[in-house]
Amino acid sequence: MKHFCLLLLLFIFPSYIWANQFAYFLNNTDHKPYRIDLAKKEIARLDSNSNWVFYHRLTTDSTYRPDFMKTAEFTVLQKKNTNRIHIFQECTNQMYVVDLTSFQLERKDDTYYRGDNCSAYRFFRGDVVFSIGGYGFWRSNNHLIYFDKKTKEWEATNSKGQAPEGMYHGFVSFLPEKDMLVSFSNYSTDVSQDYGRLTLDQSIYQFSFFTKTWEKIGEITHPIFKQILEEYTYENRHHLFYTGKYFVFEPSSNKNGIHKYYFVNPRTLEIFEYNDLELKYARIALGASQPLNPSIFKNGPWLLTVLQNPNPNSSDSVLLINFDDLAKNATFIGLLTDLPWYKTDWFYGLILVLLVVVLIFVMKRIKPIRTKKAVNLTLMQEVKLDIDPISLRLLKSILDNQNQGGLAIEEVNQILDLENLAFDTQRYRRSAMINQVNQTLTLLTGEKNSIIRENSDEDRRQKRYKINPNCLELLRRKVSI
The missing domain is CATH 1.10.10 (Arc Repressor Mutant, subunit A)
Structure with missing residues (x-):
């Protein structure tokens, strides 16, 4: 009888046994980490001892039918000034919503297939959820799609202009005050081209929702930062995050010694560098956090890290940082579009000045000869x-x-x-x-x-x-x- 029950459980609940079912988020109100169990329908909160402790049950209705991949990963968005958590399953864009006031759990979409949305960038435009780029079906894409609440399906947004070849593990941000997207340093890949090799595009693009037009607005030419982005590997880009004001990432060199953080403002294309000379944030390792067992939680400008080796003289087991505030202490190092010194306007201006100086020198050498001839002519006339x-x-x-x-x-x-x-x-x-x-x-x-x-x-x-x-x-x- 025991064996029969075990086999029955294996057949009835295979997804619960094999698939990941946890979505993590940092609450933008109390700045504490939470874990949503989409299978057990409950919320846990991380306590001061770094243990997940039951927080609240979630209720569902008869339409709730979760469908988790065995290697499911989830992206969480919490819209400002709301208590609603939007959860997206990577690669399928299945969408679940948790109301933290009524503690209701709903699945919003009717998606039944695997999509091309792995590592897509998702954002709110008003009350509409958009998703752009990602990977799936053996290639990256540049599709801009939105969730239609009426059909409960993802629909495509038609556009024109010069769009990135692919938008995968790149820098993508939505600027609500301008109603446009800005994106740069994107990867693209296609198994039918160059054996599926990842190609890095260092161009800068923007998309206007008003005109539905893509435009290439420049290239990343800053001589130092361009190389930093080339060394900022595909694997490390999993840990890139956007605060709503800055892109934040740590370079590959942040393994030993003084940590650096780079901030990029997509509105102005300004680059800032922060050196942690006092080692305040040396125990933060963005790359150490794993999707299925995270030690770092982000929401907007806030980042909370669980300290693996806490200071014995302190009772703190976590560290909470506002990266927008940290950027105020960073040093401006240039623009994404800064040119090498030998291609700048001031260098060309210097060359022009030198040519003028040479011309004046030559003219001065020629003038006495002409004067001498004029003097000789005057003497002849006398x-x-x-x-x-x-x-x-x-x-x-x-x-x-x-x-x-x-x-x-x-x-x-x-x-x-x-x-x-x-x-x-x-x-x-x-x-x-x-x-x-x-x-x-x-x-x-x-x-x-x-x-x-x-x-x-x-x-x-x-x-x-x-x-x-x-x-x-x-x-x-x-x-x-």
Whole structure:
């Protein structure tokens, strides 16, 4: 008979025997840890000796049908200013609600299948419960879903824009005053891609509930913090929590020595670092807490840890911390979007200033040369016009006829007294005398040829002698003196 009863119990109540059935929470009123037994329908409270002590029975109705996975884990949300506890079973999003005033226990959903909600981020938007991201069916997802109270099912929210590839063990926060989500440093994975390797996306995204649009607003470029997030492993991210104002986590180096905590404000993207130099919180180990037997309990900014090795000189067995208050003593170390020094605006500005300095230096080196040329030109212009009477008469005649096209060859020959010579002799003597005049005028005008020979406008076969336009005004002034 005993064996028969035992077998009957094994068949009738297998989930009660094999499945985890405990949901833990830190009450936001008395800041004490509680444990809800969803199978036995009772609440226990942790006493000063770290023992779970019966606190109150829970009542249910005939519709209460729990369905627990063998490795069930539960996430608990307690909305501010209420006595209602929302309990979500990971990977299925089954939802249970406990009223701490009437001590009623209800299952709110009609979910009957395993979902893709493992490690999803859940939050209240008004009175509606939302869930985003998670893992299931061998891949991560970026689905934004909400619980429909009428159908008692989870429904999808349609959206557009550039959403993260996956939202799994990342930083996700809902900002009620802006009615938007902010998310960054998310993992994604899919067994059909790259053998299911976890890929870390260091982009920053936001989602507007008003426009139902995703937008990529930047990259995590802070040179030190980006590396910290890369070393903040997938396993450690189980212990990341959001206070409602800051993301809080401890780096992988928090194993020995002085503990550090990092705070990230998703509204401003500011990063703060807290060093526990006085070792006040050295006995807190976020990574030591296990989901099925937790030693750390969180609710909003409050964190309570059960001290494993309490101080013999103190009767305290727990430590309660408000991490929003702790962040006030943290040091600002930059923004998520801070660039390395060699990519910053001030570095580019410094390069620009150096280029300007070099340009000014070069210009100063060139300026004296130009000044020297100007001085030499002035000196040349001060030289007196000292040429023989025949050359002077030729120069005046050309100047007088400059506007009429200059002097013809016959007129030049007449002025130079060459008209009675043979043709070849005329050409030779004429050329020699004009070259001599040009050499003399070079000291005055700076031009190699002050008298030039051009084709006639009326008959291009004829040549006429004119004054170089570059020194025309100078020669007119000198000749008129």
